[in-house]
Amino acid sequence: MTAGSSPADSAVRRSRRRHRGGGIRGHEAAAGWLFTAPAVLLLVLFLVVPILMAAWVSVSDWTGQGNPFSGAAHYVGTKNYSALLTRDGLAREDLMASLRNTLYYVLLVVPTQTALALFLAVVLNRRRLAGRGLFRTAYYFPSVTSSVAISVVFLFLFGGAGVVNTLLSDLGANGPTWFADSNGLIHLLLDKLGVHSAPAVLANYGLLGQSWWDWLSGPSVAMTVLIMLAVWTTSGTFMLMFLAALQNIPAEVEEAALIDGTSPWQRLRMVTLPLVRPTLFLVLTLGLIATWQVFDQVYIMSQGNPAKTTLTPAYLSYAVSFNDQQWGQGAAIAFILFAIIVVLTVLQRFVLRTREAVADE
């Protein structure tokens, strides 16, 4: 890819030679390279080159001063990575907190948005439904809106005396101070059950610098708002994908199931779900990739607060680089996040493929 000029030259040379022969192919080869050149050049310059540059910065000690590619940065080996992964310290603590937060975020957002999208699509796909287009537009509209505008609205909705808390108090309940509450949901649940502080076995042992008690906190109340926001904005897009898949199912299939005397629930489980399986997997994969990258909402709404319970790897990578000027570490976090996404995608594919193979037998 980076050696784009030499094949291009040879293609042009080849084209000239052929052109003398009067072939139309020579023209085509030259035109082919000419037509793809701008797009390819842009992709190389702003996707491939940046990754190579960041790879160098992630093994350097660059502090944002001077040019990192001509002397201002020194090679430090895997120091940035080991500070994040193996050595005790603030860097690892922050990264692990961000991974924990995002893990709970993904675990709650992906299944919820997928189930909600499928539910809405199945209901919308019923025949003789008045106002289908209107409902569809209503559910899809949040997906068109910018994350900034939606974050502003959610800040207002979930403010201390905001819309949601007013609604809750009208219903006789006391809402939490959403964005200031760093308590984890699992901790809160245990508190209700009478476990008010960490059992010694969980508090004294841990993994990668965090105690088991901290790992098992559940998403904080503040993170729950980000989770609701994500479900609310993305379920519309996925609903459209499910709806497209549902409409490809021939009516005869459903009719046959009807004649066989199936209940609606049986039809959903035995007929509809298997037929939309490819879309289901697509939605799960896309959801998994997107949720690990959550950045905008954190940047606008919480900056990782309260008590670092809404910190995510993407935001941490940004903050460490731009705010703390530790560019090596920031770039290293970006690569760790990249690795996580790649591993999860491959893993998911592997799991699904083996399951499909079993299903085929």
Next chain:
Amino acid sequence: MSSQARRQAAATAAATTATAAAIAERGSATRRPKPYRPGQLSPRARAASYAALLLFALIYIFPFLIELGSSFKTDADAANNPLNPIPQHWTLAAFHELGQQDFPRWFANSAFVALSVTAGRLLFDSMAGYALARLRFRGRGALFSAIIAVLAVPGVVLMIPKFLVLNEFGIYDTYAGMIIPLVADAAGVFIMKQFFESIPRSVEEAARIDGAGVLRTFWSVVLPMARPALITLTVLSFQGSWNELSHFIVSRQSPQLNTLTSGVATLVSGQLGQGSQYPLKLAAALLMTIPVAVVFFIFQRHIVRGTQGAVKG
């Protein structure tokens, strides 16, 4: 290039075209005959369906009504009656104040960047897509595989790398640095290639026989036929670059270059929901939503018409 990357690319492209597909599907869905079938929903189940649909419609739409109504409220009204979307005293104070701040400048920046990015993507993506679909040249397969591999790179991972490259090229904190990296768009190339492969070759061959060159064939014959795909790409590009935030955080720092997203983000960030002046912020959110909403509603109809035209042709 592995089939895995190829499938991933297909997935990504499917996601980006979901909008278009779903919009186009609207036409076909309504035309389908609807025979009466016994064993349909019982009246009770039907009522339950509508209740569920209405409840969710309320959940999805009510926040926008709050946004709309509260932006015409006074600060005190918004703080005291958050739940009621109808203002007690209608006021345009929030909009007046936005007009006096940098807001018009942010709006102009957003418009300039989004339109430039959209124009650039339309041109470069359709050229590359056409070459990859139709022109035979050595390395075409490898090139396409490389573009697909690039598709698989998650965008957020590129934030720090993009800052580094803009800094190195000396276009950090310029319009060029804000626009050009966004024009690079592997998904758009993929969409255009898929579309060009779906239109019949015979038209182009006729043009060739008439003596038109590659450029002429592309510009006057193929591109006009690609209208539906170009409209899809327009909607996706405009929406994507208008709503883009992270790139404008890492590609600029001067306040004069703020777009709506980065500008409004500075307006609200760091307040943890405790801040005041909600009518002002909600009015800003409302105004930045309008252009994408307009584009969406206008082109929604065009896409349906466009696909029908292509079938007839």
